[in-house]
Amino acid sequence: MNQGSQAFLELSDLGKSFGNKQVLKQMDLTVEKGEFVAVVGKSGCGKSTLLRILAGLEKPTDGEVRLDGETVKGQNKKVKIMFQDGRLLPWKKVKDNVALGLKKEEEKKEALQMLHQVGLSDRADEWPAVLSGGQKQRVALARALVHHPELLLLDEPLGALDALTRLEMHELIRNLWEEKEFTAVLVTHDVEEAVALATRVILIDDGEIALNQTIKMPFPRKKDNPIFAKTVTNILNHIMGRNSELKLTR
The missing domain is CATH 3.40.50.300 (P-loop containing nucleotide triphosphate hydrolases)
Structure with a gap:
């Protein structure tokens, strides 16, 4: 790098x-x-x-x-921060957790692309409660990176x-x-x-x-x-x- x-x-x-x-x-x-x-x-x-x-x-x-x-x-x-517990919102589906803070439709499409990059595109419409611990952290990582932090x-x-x-x-x-x-x-x-x-x-x-x-x-x-x-x-x-x-x- x-x-x-x-x-x-x-x-x-x-x-x-x-x-x-x-x-x-x-x-x-x-x-x-x-x-x-x-x-x-x-x-x-x-x-x-x-x-x-x-x-x-x-x-x-x-x-x-x-x-x-x-x-x-x-x-x-x-700057974005990722915590130990993921801190996903249980009342929002996976794709909506990743899209938090995104307003434009093209930005929300990026949330789906980011889920694909962390290997969870097939869980986009799931609720966080059904995910494993590792999957929740993948969602948290996608949510942080979708904003392109430096x-x-x-x-x-x-x-x-x-x-x-x-x-x-x-x-x-x-x-x-x-x-x-x-x-x-x-x-x-x-x-x-x-x-x-x-x-x-x-x-x-x-x-x-x-x-x-x-x-x-x-x-x-x-x-x-x-x-x-x-x-x-x-x-x-x-x-x-x-x-x-x-x-x-x-």
Whole structure:
């Protein structure tokens, strides 16, 4: 994927506090257009708070976020977020969930095309209640991407899925990212998932960036690849606070 030389997403001295608890501390980060960045860390480290700030759902206490050169002050049409639970409207059929926010008839046709791209064109007239967990997340992904976001935020979107469905979703997300060339920021507890999908992995520890590691392996990435395993172990070592790092083969 081609990446430009200018930062598309910039965090400058970003801080966030809730009362006396400081969740994010003077965080600086740049993300280029077209990158796929995964954010990992222990529970409560500030991952989801960071994502909500990027989405404009939370305001930072200190510093700022700039998207395409403009300060983020609220929700932005260039940004879409996908949550763990899908958040589909049960009283709307699948195709109408995907078409939420689309007004023109030609735009609504795009909803059907997007359902085809996520492999659910045959479920367009179904109700969300009859879908499996993986199918619901495919609908949620289609609903996000039908708006052609420049930045897609993924908040533990696969955490509730079984292992096989997660692998299928990994492939789907990666293929759509390569095809549509959006920038992605994924929050996940699963280090293997981060390494499988991301071009870069960010580790947050106690509200600060403790690791910023580029992943240079070609796609698709297999867990039985020794470099994959060493990369995962290296990140886990940092999460667990170990000082020894495994040397990665180039």
